[in-house]
Amino acid sequence: MEPEVETVGDVTVVTVHYEQLDASNSEDFRRDMAPVLEKTHKLVLDLAKVEFVDSRGCGAILSCLKNVSEAGGDLKICNVARPVRMVFELIRLHRICEILGTRDEAVKAFQKRQV
Amino acid sequence: MAAHRRAYTSELHHLAAMRAQVRQACCREWGNSLEELEAIDLLVLAVNESASNVIRHSYHNEAGRPIEVAVEIDDETATVKIAHEGAEFDPDRTPPPSFDGSRTGGFGVYLIRQSVDEVDYAHDGGRCVIRLLKRRPGTSRGE
Secondary structure, three states: OOOEEEEEOOEEEEEOOOOEEOOOOHHHHHHHHHHHHHHOOEEEEEOOOOOEEOHHHHHHHHHHHHHHHHOOOEEEEEOOOHHHHHHHHHOOHHHHOEEEOOHHHHHHHHHHHHO | OEEEEEEEEOOHHHHHHHHHHHHHHHHHHOOOOHHHHHHHHHHHHHHHHHHHHHHHHHOOOOOOOEEEEEEEEOOOEEEEEEEEOOOOOOHHHOOOOOOOOOOOOOOHHHHHHHHOOEEEEEEEOOEEEEEEEEEOOOOOOOO
């Protein structure tokens, strides 16, 4: 199954399709994201479908952040379920990556930054 | 005290079943307040990280090796023991995590320590056993 990729202006929104992003599929996710990351440096990850994330899943997301940051871009995350947010807060991801409530808010956050 | 014991083999795709086993056992015995659900989420995370470490580091991703997950729950605590026959894992040899985004790994042991009230690593009859204890919120021994 491929991730759902949508382009809004110059922002790429990826809906992560794994309900549980863990050590068993984090490498698949990294592979899924490789072609997307070649084409964009303004990325939104929509985690509406993700119910659980572990350290390896976080690592895969951090890899996306690192990739876009090195290209001069940024990553924003939206639609984060409570247990997933809990893990992000433990590894302090929310301090280095903006987490927004909805996909629209995440896309608009890029636009605000340009003003 | 309720006890739930289940045998698995050392493939990462079993992590989901291990998480479900612990979650279901805890939810049957404890309530469903937000605090209790968060405590269960944290215990499940610690079980996941511990079992993932066993598969990747103790068994070096070799498939078909035994892992047993045993859950014991009473009104005040939930204890999970993860037993395996792989190499002993020394959590003190893992470097501290980096929180600035410069490294994408190294969070597992940190997450285990942050998620449970007690964690220890022991031997039992030739097996390595990781014991994770989580106190139920709102009890005399919990938060």
